[in-house]
Amino acid sequence: MTEIGWILCPVCNSKTRLKIRDDTMLENFPLFCSKCKQETLINIQKLNMSVIKKPDAKMQSR
DSSP: OOOEEEEEOTTTOOEEEEEEETTOEEEEEEEEOTTTOOEEEEEEETTEEEEOOOOOOOOOOO
C-alpha cells in the first residue's frame, strides 16, 4: 500500500495544499506557502524533501 503525506513548508513548517505519495518524484518544483507567502524550489523523492538553494543575484559594482 502506498503511503501518502502532506508537503510541509521548509520556511514556516506548516502544511501546504499539496499531498504526495511515496512514489512521487518532483524536481525543481516551486512550492508556494499560503501562510508565509514565500516560494521555495524543492526536490522530492520517496517522501524526502530537499530545498534547492540558489545564490542570490550579486550587485554590480560601478
